[in-house]
Amino acid sequence: MELFTLVAPCHFGLEAVLKREIYDLGYEITQVEDGRVIFEGDAEAICRANIYLRTAERVLLSIGRFKATTFESLFEQVKALAWEKYIPKDGKFWVKKASSIKSKLYSTSDIQSIVKKAIVERLKTTYNVSWFEEDGAEYPIRVFLMKDEVLVTLDTSGVSLHKRGYRTVSGKAPISETLAAALIMLTPWRGERSFVDPFCGSGTFAIEAAMMAANIAPGLNRSFTAENWTNLIERQLWYDVAKEAGEDIDTETVTDIQAYDIDGEVLKVARENAKRAGVDGMIHFQQRDVRDLNHSKKYGFVITNPPYGERLEEKEALGPLYSAIKEAMSRLDTWSFYLITSYEDAQRDIGKKATKNRKIYNGMIKTYFYQYPGPKPPKKKK
Structure with a gap:
């Protein structure tokens, strides 16, 4: 059984959540860095990580890691890697993306060009050809430079893992699926507790x-680039892992998940998204103002992404809006409230300092995840 070094990028600051997910899948983590978790696994691990991980942005297969401060050094070290072990003679390969932070080599277009040329030179010698048809499976390459250290990877996922396949249209200031999952997993919420998003x-x-409540693997209804890498992963492995994930689903589980929005049109989109995700029967959608937020049950959770007021005319409405959240918190005094927002005066208008506060980037927007955990419910008598 051959072990690969796998790299799972994630949102900065949420590495611990992804780390827990990878441990739960049973794989050994070798390193945690800013914005990524590195672990070891076999061919099946590539399938399982893509299908099961909720908070990873993609799953990358590490080809090599080294230091380079000149383009000549970059070329020679990339060429020295055993590319024939990963890319077959008919493989279509290109450098999909290169990034460089605090490194002497900073031109990403030059990095892409030189890495591609080095791989071509290596494979020309190995396969004894002067031209590659590149009409087979796709092998996209991603290269990262950080402080002159180069990480060269193959992208097993293709389209980013936040694209589960259920959201075709987004509302204003959408939150990505991977970030939403990570934020929920930062809270103590579990499927048996009430859940409300008043700005859904x-x-x-x-x-x-x-x-999560129904145990639906996030990657079950989409495809991955590495499904066609039959030189590395038997296609049957993908079928086996998908079958296992399908057998774990329990949409009959009893939940109380509610989603409100004041905009009726956006609710139509939300309902369609839930239907595509296979969970429309588990969520109660309702057109409702946050000022009417209430619930008959105790010890529930509000986890939400309220308006940020990115446009000037919207900022004036934010004070009263966050004051309405304050009113809801006083009515639902046993509930836990978790909000992600870029609104700097959120705590002032809520009238209460958050117990915990994390800085998180939602795309290019600097946001804060304000956490107001409520009291724990009394333990059930045995």
Whole structure:
């Protein structure tokens, strides 16, 4: 059984959540860095990580890691890697993306060009050809430079893992599926507790929560680039892992997940998204103002992405909006409230400092995840 070094990028600051997920899948983590977790696994691990991980952005197969401060050094060290072990003679390969941070080599276009040329030179010698048809499976390459250290990888996922396949249209200021899942997993919420998102938009928080409650693997209804890498992964492995994930689903589980929005049109989108995700029967959608937020049950969770007021005319409405959240918190005094927002005066208008506060980038927007955990429910008598 051959072991690969696998790299799972994630949102900065949420590495611990992804680390827990990888441990739960049974794989050994070798390193945790800013924005990524590195672990070891076999061919099946590539399938399982892509299908099961909720918070990873993609799964990369590490080809090599080394230091380079000149383009000549970069070329020679990339060429020295055993590319024939990964890319077959008919493989279509290109450098999909290169990034460089605090490195002497900073031109990403030059990095891409030189890495591609080095791989071509290596494979020309190995396969004894002067031209590659590149009409077989795709092998996209991603290269990362950080402080002159180069990490060269193959992208097993293809389209980013946040694209589960259920969201075709987004509302305003959408939150990605992977970020929504990670934020929910940062809280103590479990499927048996009530869950409300009063600013549901396209429904991402509620849908991710329902998928967790029903044990639906996030990658079950999409495809991955590495499915065609039959030189490395037997196709049957993908079928076996998908079958296992399908058998774990329990949409009959009893949940209380509610999603509200004041915009009726955006609710239509949310309902369609939930239907595509297979959880429409688990979520109660309703057109409702946050000022009417209430619930008959105790010890529930509000996890939400309220408006940020990115446009000037919207900022004026934010004070009263966050004051409405304050009112809801006083009505639901046994509930836990978790909000991600870029609104700097959120705590002032809520009238209460968050117990915990994490800085997280939602795309290019600097946001804060304000955490107001409520009291723990009394233990059930045996």
